[in-house]
Amino acid sequence: MPTIDIHKQDLEELVGRKFTVKELEEALTHVKGEIEDVDGHNIKIEIKSTDRPDLWNVEGLARQLRAEYTKNQGIPKYKFKNSEKYFINVSEKVKSVRPYIGAFVCKGINIDDFSLKQLIQAQEKIAGTFGRKRREVAIGIFELDNITWPLLYTAEFPEKIKFEPLDGNRDMDLNEILKIHPKGIEYGHLVKKFSRYPILIDANDKVVSFPPIINSEYSGRVTTKTKNLLVEITGLEMKNVEVALNIFAMSLADRGGKIEQVTVTDSEKNSIITPIISEKYIEVPKELIHKTFGEKLPDKTIKNLLDRSRYDYETIPVTDSGNINVKYPSYRVDIMHPIDVVEDLVMSYGYSNLVPEYPTMNTIGSLLPHSVRQKKLRTFMAGTGAQEISTFLLTNKDTLFSNMNCQEDNIVEILNPVSYNYSVFRNWLIPSVVEFLSKNTKVEYPQKVFEYGKVIELNKKKDVGTEDINKLVYAESSKDVTFTNVKSVLITILSRYNKTAKFVSKDYPSFIPGRSAEVIIDGKSVGLIGELSPSVLSNWKIEMPVAIFEIKNIID
């Protein structure tokens, strides 16, 4: 979720209205924003509209709030001039690397420290989140007056181009930039797989930028003295480039800049003019509005909500089965279905102005039979005097195998664990309990614990390749505990379910030979029981005897 820093006064000037912090909090609900922190006039806002990059800067927030609080409503109107002075030619060579570029010129802007910071913040948020860390969209902002037109967007072998990157202090070739420049190190992977790297060159053969990595020092250093800007955006898809261009063009225009368009011509002499905010249409069924609100809104209210949500529209149809033809700007990438428009109307209406209504539906509640029986089983088990525990399903191979003196088995493994400690799913429950006991060797004995929990086994027959198995584990640890103690608990619990187990002597590597058994119920192996071997106990640094059992599907 993008989080942006704004200055309250700046926002107020852009909206044309003052806010108290409390009012601002209320206002921000219209843009899914939440105040994270207030430090004087500096306010940190979390924007939850991850699908609305046009709201990720203060100008965007203000644009939306203007419609809620002033008469500046409907689709925002912007006029971009085409002076036919600015041209970018796109070479065939860049087509397979980073094919799309768009740009505009912004004149007569007053850049102070503050708006410069806002510009850099917007650049970071849009290229970082919407641009997927510059892969989809990368943004360059330049000192217009240093650049000679027309520009050439092409791709070149990295060793052939040399220029001084921003903050690089000297000329470097592109390989060197990737190797030692901080931005080269961070974003180099985006171009490394290509033999030629994208490059933007001006009419004097000077490098303007090396997208999506770094701008040049000569044109890429924007300061508070800058009056005229070039904004250039490259990407893998033109629609994303256009969205980002629109956002920056509108924001600079909101701050008083005059936007002039740039003509981009590809190798086949096809030209486009950027930026252009086109308008799109969507048919919103009136009925969907009524159904979503849960009441019939008067047409007047619908109109008012559409205005405040910055939509244009033609007439509202008289009949409820009719559609409203709604017009929206092309940068609204979040609109896929009429419901997206309706949500905006609900937000403008205000969630707090809707009266919650618990649906009257006659349904009969029920728990899974297993849930009911599980509760009873846990009560039985606590009745033995044992403490119930709840442990993680995620664990590691040492815990499951080597610490238990067992051979490694095929189990469910995580590809991207954050920590080795939690890198596989347990396939048996005893190790979780032994690990628990190992963490409590200083706690008063005797210790009796149990867990009723899940393990995951591989099962090719299942559509998910695995099966969740419910198991019961019980352990007793004290200076005089024996096999007999835990066997008594097991047969007693089984008798609650009219089950009788056969105990077949079987030596397992975790147990003292001759003191462990396989538990068989109705001819099926369901678990194991025994006294843990001193060797396993030593692995876990436990100095107290432990007898333990685990059985599966006791109540399934």
Added chain:
Amino acid sequence: MNVNLLAESLQKNEIKLLKSFLGKKKISETEGLSQVEFMRSAMYLENKKLVVINKAEKKVVLLDENGKDALKNKLPEIQLLNLLKKQDLTIPKINDKLGSEKAKFAIGYLKKLGIINLDKGIVSITSKSKSISETPEQKFIDKIGKDELDISKLSKEDHYSFVSLQKRKKLISIQNRNKFDLEITDLGIDTIKVIPEKPGIELNTPEIIKSRKWESQRFRRYDVETPVPKINIGRTQPYLDFLDELKMKLMQLGFEEMEGPLIDTEFYNFDALYQPQNHPARTWTDVYKLRYPKEGKLPSKEIVNAVKDSHENGGEIDSTGWNYKWSENIAKSLMPRSHTTTVSARKLASNPNTPGKYFTIGRVFRPDVLDATHLIEFNQLEGIVIGDDLSFKNLLGVLKKFAEEVSGATKIRFLPDYYPFTEPSVQMDVWSEKLNKWVEFGGAGIFRPELTNPLGITQPVIAWGLGVDRMFQERIKSKDIRELFSDNLKWLREVNDAND
């Protein structure tokens, strides 16, 4: 308590101890009682306010290994002195008699004090020293031999010996002793006078009941105020109990429980929920992927194709879709579910009864670093309501009901929110009096038609999820979320749940 009743509550050993005061105000032992028995009875008597225990710590000096030898055979220097009184001796001779180590020490020690002469290998005693037979050190050793001595109460002379002997090897040692004596109280003195002659019956046993002995003999009265040790009882895990409670509440609200697998395909975790395959939330930083096993099976062609169309072009409904090429292989990948919405997706795809209300509680997994505020594995409670005319107001109604029924909230607020699979979406906060701030309680929304339609559902579906971990954390006032899965046995034995 009255003196007579008090007297009737005394045990055999307590009586013995009390009687042993014999007019004395203070005692520190009782004949016939071991140290342990004496102490225990003393404590019982103190509880009954019949005696007062005076306790003080003291340091005592004891004989060590060589000291014990010196008690028996005298200190080496005295031994040598006594030998030399009989005759002058050569060093080898002395070695023979005393052993070389002691001999070496004794010769050196006495020579330094000018008590002996060493001349051409012959050791002799100086004439003025012939009368010496004892030293203060030896006297001190003999004294300790009789009884350990309180260091703080040593005489000046003994203290000098103590300091000098302390420098020598293994002669004396120091130990801490709890000084302990009993002082009888006035109540104690009164009680002694009324102790019954015949002791009361100690334990009630089958024999006593059968023999009717109780008709002629009283039972000893117990001191019911005596503190006793706590025991460790069998307990169910408090957090699991809480989850059970939630299940019951949901059942009472007419919800039917559903369940699904912990490992699921990306299809149910994402695709069926209309989350595009290139969405950042699907990458390895946000969700776990599996090294093994890799792939699962997809449901029927009909559902798979409908989901594919929905992603690629919006499918049957009036939506643009995400506009990209949907891959079946990505959808097949297995992963530990990152939310329980997989279960809702499976429910919707299985032709559920409508109208219907369904819920599930289960574990989900997210890559994170385990710490006081983050779990990598936790529980989610979530559910869906399917019905013909469900509106956003109904969604708010469901949430409000939960806040009131489940968390007992009195003040709530709704904020617009974003989830990829719901539109409109809402976050609900409840006001916490304890924390004096809004606390996020849950999130909800109406499933997007791009999600429900491919799964065969044409009615609106309300979906909600509640943060049950934090709810319980607040209830038990825990500052560390790991305590929900506590590996601390002591904590589990002692934790209190406010609602128990």
